[in-house]
Amino acid sequence: MNTRQPREPRTQRTRLGRELREARRLAGLSGAQTAQEVGVSQKTVSRIENGESVPSLPQVTEWARACGVTGERLQLLIMLTEAAVNEVEAFRDKLADGLTAVQLSVRELEAGSRTIRNFQPGLVPGLLQTAEYARRVLALADINGSGDHEAAAAARLERQQILHEPGRQFEFLMTEAALRWRPGHRDVVTSQLLHVAALATLESIDLGVIPADAEMHAITRSNFIIHEDRDDDQPPVVFVETPHAALYASEPADIEIFRSELARFRQSAIYGAAALTFIRDLAADR
Numbered sequence: 001m002n003t004r005q006p007r008e009p010r011t012q013r014t015r016l017g018r019e020l021r022e023a024r025r026l027a028g029l030s031g032a033q034t035a036q037e038v039g040v041s042q043k044t045v046s047r048i049e050n051g052e053s054v055p056s057l058p059q060v061t062e063w064a065r066a067c068g069v070t071g072e073r074l075q076l077l078i079m080l081t082e083a084a085v086n087e088v089e090a091f092r093d094k095l096a097d098g099l100t101a102v103q104l105s106v107r108e109l110e111a112g113s114r115t116i117r118n119f120q121p122g123l124v125p126g127l128l129q130t131a132e133y134a135r136r137v138l139a140l141a142d143i144n145g146s147g148d149h150e151a152a153a154a155a156r157l158e159r160q161q162i163l164h165e166p167g168r169q170f171e172f173l174m175t176e177a178a179l180r181w182r183p184g185h186r187d188v189v190t191s192q193l194l195h196v197a198a199l200a201t202l203e204s205i206d207l208g209v210i211p212a213d214a215e216m217h218a219i220t221r222s223n224f225i226i227h228e229d230r231d232d233d234q235p236p237v238v239f240v241e242t243p244h245a246a247l248y249a250s251e252p253a254d255i256e257i258f259r260s261e262l263a264r265f266r267q268s269a270i271y272g273a274a275a276l277t278f279i280r281d282l283a284a285d286r
Helices: 012-027 031-038 042-049 057-067 071-084 099-111 131-141 149-164 176-180 186-199 252-266 272-284
Strands: 086-090 113-120 169-175 205-210 224-230 237-241 245-249
Touching: 012 042, 012 057, 012 071, 031 042, 031 057, 057 071, 071 086, 099 113, 099 149, 113 252, 131 149, 131 186, 169 176, 169 252, 176 186, 176 205, 176 272, 186 205, 186 272, 205 272, 224 252, 237 252, 245 252
Parallel strands: 113 169, 169 205
Antiparallel strands: 086 245, 113 224, 224 237, 237 245
16 A cells, blocks of 8 residues: 655645635635636536646736736746746656546546647557556556556556547547557557557547657657647647656647647658558557
8 A cells, every 4th residue: 555645746836826825815815706717617617726727827927917916926937937837847746645636637538638649669658548547557657656556547547538539639640660569568558559540440539550660750759749720719839758757848849849749741641541550550469
């Protein structure tokens, strides 16, 4: 049993949320009143205050105006906002409360995004994973030794319900290496490949594959996920995983870099029936 006591996450978005919540309380405003002033939902106010969502700079300035925040306190809010939109969150902190807590956090981000574009050069994305594949991946990701692999895998599978929700659109672009990556016995990969092929027939999913011998038009540096069409007109955000940390980018110029990278990767990919045939052939060759 994991007896580790949860640690307070040390992130800029968490500190920003605390400062905004304190400003609201000192001003005597409710969450609903603040939501009306800022032009967002009450749920979004709660998510911002809990550090689960990063507000845009205009939203923060409206929040400050409504609460009468000026001077040095306003400058602090601006500084924290600028830091939060391009934040680095170390995995030792991100995983402090276990793998399951991370899955719930990811689900919150996905729930508020109607369009999700996922580029993955290393393994099959979580939203497309089978239960066994997910368990093995999460066991490898458990750098803190939390041991909650089964619960985290169940939470990851629950996230996949979003694939069937009306009004959602998903783009998954993977390399052949990602499809071939083995976290276990060959049968695990074979089942995973067939699962990807089955999900790719959903109307909400646009699936692309970059064959190993394809001519490349961009350098494959890392995975990234672009969250667009977000609730309450929040700006797009990009999530990137490195070996030591999770990175969040919200600056418009940075978002355009990732969109441009994705467009170049698409030039090397196959889609539609060709992609399905490619995946099924890989499964048959296992």
